[in-house]
Amino acid sequence: MSGRRPARRAGVVGVTLATLLSHYRRHPGQLAMLLLGLWVAGALWSSVQAINATARDSYARAEALFETRLDRIERRDGTPLSPATYAALRRDGMAVSPLVAGELTLAGSAAGEAPLRLLGIDPLTLPGTSPLARRTGDAASLRDWLLPPHRLRAAPDVADAARRDPRLPPVEVDPGLPPATLVTDIGVAQRLLGLAGPTRLVIAPEAPAELPDALMRIPARQLASPGQLADSFHLNLTAMGLLALVVGLFIVHAALGLALEQRLGLLRTLRALGVPGRTLVVALGLELLTLGLVGAGLGILGGVLLARLLLPDVAASLASLYDSHVGTRLALPWHFWLGGVAIILGGLASAGAGLLWRVARLDVLALGHAQAWRARLGGLLRRQAWAGGALIMLAAGLGGWLWLTGDRQLVAGFVMVTAALLGVTLWLPAWLAGSWRLAARLGRRRALWAWALADLQLQLPRLQLPMMALLLALATNLGVSSMVGGFRLTFLDWLDQRLLADLYLHPEAERHDALQAWLADQPEVATLLPARHAEATLLDAAAQSAAPVALFGIRPAAVLRAHWPLRLPAAERDAAWQALAAGEVFVNEQLANRYRRRPGDTLTLRGADGRRHRLSIAAIYPDYGNPRPEVVMPVARLTRVFAAPPGSLGVVLRDAPGSRRQRLDALVTRLAARFGPATAESAIDQQALKADATRVFERTFAITRALDALTLGVAALALLTTLLAQAGTRRAQLAPLWALGVSRRRLVGVQCLQLTGTALGTALLALPLGLALAWALVAVINVAAFGWRLPLHLFPLQLLVTLGLAVLVAGLAALLPAWRLWRMPPRQLLQEFAAT
Amino acid sequence: MKHLKTLLAGVLVALLAVGLWRGWHSTPEQDTARGYAGLGSAAEGYAEARPGDRLVFPADHGAHPDYRIEWWYLTANLEDAAGRPFGIQWTLFRQALAPPGATEAAPDSPWTSRQLWMAHAAVSTPDGHRAAERFARDMTPAEGPGPAGVRAAPFAAWLDDWRLAAPDGTDSGLDALTVRAAGDGFAYRLTLAAHGPRVIHGDHGFSRKSADGQGSIYYSQPFYRIAGTLTVDGEEHAVSGRAWLDREWSSQLLGPGQSGWDWFSLHLAGGAKLMAFRLRGAGRSGGDYLSGSWIAADGTVTPLDGDALRLTPLTRQTVAGRELPTAWRVQVPAQALDVRVAAVHPDQWMATTFAYWEGMVRVTDTQDGTPRGVGYLEMTGY
Structure with missing residues (x-):
């Protein structure tokens, strides 16, 4: 007999499981909702993970490439080196290797497609630590490499496209290359890029070199690797993914809760028929596991599809933000798949644990009573x-x-944000319950009002989860939108600051002075803004360490002063500009933060001629989008003291009748006649430049916006699920009201008001949370990640939009149940009433 | 030493000439038939070294880009004040990757050329050895010389800062030169002055390299006195001694079935010099091919063929995992020469991309062991 027991037991579990699952046959919508929740949670989470995994793989390959391991030698003025300079350095015994780097747009690539990175190397001199140098060791491949038609190594993602370009040498696929990278012989690359010489030289970090003054050496350790730079971006993505997971699990919670609630009677019947509690738990556990596996599978599949959809945008964001390349094809390690399943099953277990606990302690005789529930919930609410x-x-x-220490730590920032989000979310039910109590006290005399609020208290256990999801989604939406909006404004300001003139000219050095004199005499020209660039070395106090800094020469004309932002109160700005004219300098925020300088401090710079200059800092200016420390001084001083080569000439047009375009064209035409077409072709219309820059920027935050919208959508879904789930119960509660004479129209109105009111209350809590989040993103996380701070812009419209969104989401979610109630024949309501 | 160079060059050529090389990869039998990676057959399109070619100086001190391989090969036997033996090697190889006209350089690119340069530098100390190698592509920037090259007059041969050249402002052919090089843990800077004439080997410079008839153009300046400074591991040594410069170029150097060579350049007591080599497997019916030059103290050259010259390995030692004959019996009966030539120490392996043994040797009388001179020995293909 004992031998037959396990078989019987399995049979019991099977029958129980079949009985339990039959519920979903009657309510396929619930099953769909459950799977949808799992799918959404899993898809969002795993898509973010997939994107991150791909990006990390890309960085790893980029760091394995020689560039990040070798010191660079460049001209201080940034112009290309000549092959003769390279040969002279070699003959002087310096183990430098020439490198050509640039961007190449493949023939036949779609418009707007990002160009590829093309590197030209000399394998014979490339320092031996480079994987590339070693790989060309085979003699036959060396010959192929050096002689026409040469060879081109291409990253796998771009190999096919490269093969189609007739300009390129025969292609070899090299999986070790970072995405979107091509490597070929230096002569080929130089020809393809139309350059006159190598863009830089590289040298092993341990190799000595005594360089002429015009050249500078940038140690490899100062060349931040793309992985470090983009870490914060991925941290942001991960946080977003986590948020999506939480929101998705809210849906699962709601759906599971409902599925149990409706089966309580069935469960009791099963227990009364003699099914042991443990068997019930096992059966329910099996049900959860099955659902979880199916949901995880769907979720990961959806995630990969989503990631494939989003990855080009992420790659574009990263490329424009950090100049680092991420493959647009997914590269997923094995642990990605396992991790995805584990996190979704874990999430489901967290949602299902409470349920199993309740089933295990199911009282056969107790009747499911919402009021008893409510009493227990009171304690839970307090603890929450x-x-x-x-x-x-x-x-x-x-x-x-x-705030007080001014210490901007990324981890502390994220802990703060997480704690705030979680804390306010947990606090939400208590806030809602309190608000309702207060509102009920205010409207004591109006029966329907009092009923509606009391009814809401009763609904709270089920409403709290979707409302939490809504709160999180709204707050994140507000915070991220504020940051992006602020970033956008600031960025446009920055463009204005840097691209102030109507026209920019980059004349050849020998024509610079003549052109400047000629332009000054032209009637259209209001102001000339010459600018020059140079390089210097920043020495610390003890001259122990040195770092390259960019020097930027400006002409502090009135129009420039008006647009150049300074981190100073308005009253002190004039004094700062006077100090600049008198011999002090401005430094950008990156320099100030990295080397801890403030106005009044001094800098010691070593110029190209080796002389040292001690300069006093008059002010700090914001310099978004510029990765390098920079020092600004009047262009005349930069030319005199630091021997800056001729740079660009900005032309601000005089206000005059006629279109700006026409006056610009007239000027350029005369320019071409006087100085030849080449000089005129160097003219860049500032508006076109700005449009380009803005377009790049808009793509940058495409991913943020996409995730934002998805999160909000999930929250709406959670709310809808809950409402649908309790629609049946609700009818039973509404039927008596109808029987008492409240019209269906009013009932629907009350329902909608209840919901939108609750959503509005949630949104009111989301506003301060969203603003706090925006502050944290802008003032803490941004500073820690990028080294510069954005001004916190508040957009009143954005606040209104947040409130509106909440109402809209609640309204939409209420629409379907309300419509059902509206369409319900009185006979059915009568039946419901009779049943209660 | 020239032999060594020849070997090296052969290996280089073999490695670099793609078409030929692929055949070598496939089956060893095929290789042998084509003569050491096809060296014997692949000269198509290149200029060929032939008997009857005449040397023209100073032009022939410079490069011969239409030939496949070429080298400027200097070795020196030195002593410090205490009489301890030192040696140096300085070699510049030129290698054509393709025959002339096969692939013309893109006219707008200074980077594309069918020539490749390689240099080896080494210092041998009484008990150790340091070596380094460098590579450079042949390029001619718009201004100034490239990173590697050779100028016939005033003579200069260089790769990076390794340089063998007439001192600035002088031009006396190869008679007065300075040489410098530096590598990991060593550096040298020396001055050379010739006290005898240039020596032209073989048939007016055509040096046969196998029984089948192919060969190279080959001349030497073996009569240098040399002095200067060596630095090894930071320690400076003032040294002086004798040096030997070889010049050789060819497109079709090796015979079929050849496995490597052993090459001697000896400074003998009394002022005579001996150049001798053995190309293993290059002789008739698979035997060795022997050849050499007896150079009297006044520079008079007597070519030596296989009957006039005997080279016999005496003892073998394991160097860098290989068995190498580090002691030899060298006999030139017509000159009554019968000497034992032995490595000063076996550790003179050149662990370069194309590896070989190149090192200083002592010459002693086979009968009574009295010192009879010094020299350099090159052994490849082991």
Whole structure:
């Protein structure tokens, strides 16, 4: 007999499981909702993970490439080196190797497609630490490499495209290359890129070199690797993915709760028929596992598809933000798949654990009674509110500490943001319950009002989860939108600051002075803004360490002063400009943050001639988008003291009748007649330049916007799921009201008001949370990640949009149940009433 | 030493000439038939060294880009003040990657050329050895010389800062030169002055390299006195001694079935010099091919063929995982020469991309062991 027991037991589990699952046959919508929740949570999470994994793989390959391991030698003025300079350095015994780097647009590539990175190398002199140098060791391949038609090594993602370009040498696929990278012999690359000489020389970090003054050596350790730079971006993505997972799990929670609630009677019947509690738990566990596996599979599949869809945008964002290349094809390691399944099953387990617990302690005789539930919930709410309060305190404390110390730590910033989000979310039900109580007190005399609020208290257990999801989505939406909006404004300001003139000219050095004199005499020209660039070395106080800094010469004309932002109160700005004219300098925020300088401090710079200059800092200016430390001084001083070569000439047009375009064209035509077409062709219309820059920027935040919208969509879905789930119960509660004479129209109105009101209450809590999030992103996380701070822009419209979104989401979610109620025949309502 | 160079060059050529090389990769039998990676058959399109070619100086001190391979090969036996033996090697190889006209350089690119340069430098100390190699592409920038090259007059041969050249402002052919090079843990800077005439080997410079008839153009300046400074591991040594410069170029150097060579350049007591080589497997019916030059103290050259010259390995030692004959019996009966030539120490392996043994040797009388001179020995293909 004992031998037959396991078989019987398995049979019982099977029958129980079949009975339990039959519920979904009657309610396929619930099953769909459950799977949808799992799918959405899994898809968002795993798409972010897939993107991150691909990016990391790309960085790893980029770092393995020689460029990041070798010191660079460049001309201080940034112009290309000549082959003669290279040969002379070699003959002087310096183990430099020439390198050509540039961007190449393949023939036949679609318009707007990002250009590829093309590197030209000399394998004979490339320092031996480079994988590329070793790979060309085979003699036959060396000959093929050096002689026409040469060879081209291409990263796998671009090999096919490269093969189609008739200009390129025969292609060999090299999986070790970073994405979108081509490597070929230096002569070929130089011809393809139309360059006159190598863009730079590379040298092993340990090799000595005594360079002429015009050249500078940039140690490899100062060339930040793309991985470090983009870490913060991926941290942001991961946080977004985590958020999506949480929101998705809210849906699962709601759907599972409903599926249990509706099966409580069935479960009791099964228990009464003698099915042991443990068997029930096992059967339900099996049900969860099955759902989880199916959901995880769907989720990961969806995630990969989503990632494929988003990856080009992410790659574009990274390329324009950090100049680092990420493959546009997914490269997924094995642990990605396992990790995805684990995280979704884990999330499901967290949602299902409470359910299993309740089933295990199911009281056969107790009747499911919402009021009893509510009493237990009171304790739960209090505990949640306490935990939430503690988390909010933690966030506030961290925020205060970061504020006071001025120390911008990425980890502290993220802990703060997480604590704030989680804390406020936990606190939300208590806030809603409190608000309702207050509102009920205010409208005591109006029966329907009092009923509606009391009814809401009863709905709270089920409403709290979707409302939490809504809160998170709204706050994130507001915070991220504020940051992006602020970034956008600031970026446009920065473009204005840097691209102030109507026209930019880059004349050849020997024509620079003549052109400048000629332009000054032209009637269209209001102001000339000559600018020059040079390089210097920043020495620390003890001259122990040195770092390259860019020098930027400007002409502080009135129009420039008006647009050049300074981190100073308005009253002190004139004094700062006077100080600049008197011999002091401005430094950008990157330099100020990295080397801890403030106005009034001094800098010691070593110029190209080796002489040292001590300069006093008059002001700090914001310099978004510029990765390098920079020092600004009047262009005349830069030319005199640091021997800056001739640079660009900006032309600000005089205000005059006629279109700007016409006056510009007239000027350029005369310019061409006087100085030849080559000089005129160097003219760049500032508006075109700005449009280009803006377009690049808009792509930069495409991914943020996409994830934002998805999160909000998930929140709406969660709300809809919950409402649909409780629609049946709701009817039973509404039927008596109808029987008492409340019209269906009013009932629908009350329902919609209840929901939108709740959503509005949630949104009110989301506003401060979103603003705090925006502050954290802008003032803490950005500074820690990028070295510069954005001004915090508040957009009142954005706040209104957030409130509106909340109402809209709630309204949309309420629409379907309301419509069903509206269409319900009175007979059915009567039946429901009779049943209660 | 020239032999060594020849070997090296052969290896280089073999490695670099793609078409030929592929055949070598496939089956060893095929290789042998084509003569050491096809060296014997692949001269198509290149100029060929022939008996009857006449040397023209100073032009022939410069490069011969229409030939496949060429070298400027200097070795020196030195002593410090205490009489301890030192040696140096300085070699510049030129290698054509393709025959003339096969692939013309893109006219707008200074980087594309069918010529490749390689240099080896080494210092031998009484008990050790340091070596380094460098590569450069042949390029001619718009201004100034390239990173590697050779100028016939005033003579200069260089790759990076390794340089063998007439001192600035002088031009006396190859008679007065300075040489310098530096590598990991060593550096040298020396001055050379010739006290005897240039020596032309073989048939007016055509040096046969196998029984089948192919060969190279080959001349030497073996009569240098040399002095200067060596630095090894930071320690400076003032040294002086004798040096030997070889010039050789060819397009079809080796015979079929050849496995390597052993090459001697000896400074003998009394002022005579001996150049002798053995090309293993290059002789009739697979035997060795022997050849050499007896150079009297006054520079008079007597060519030596296989019957006039005997080279016999005596003892073998394991160097860099290979068995090498580090002691030899060298006999030139017509000159009553019967000497033992032995490495000063076996550790003079050139662990370069194309590896070989090149080192200083002592010459002693086979009968009574009295010192009879010094020299350099090159052994390849082991």
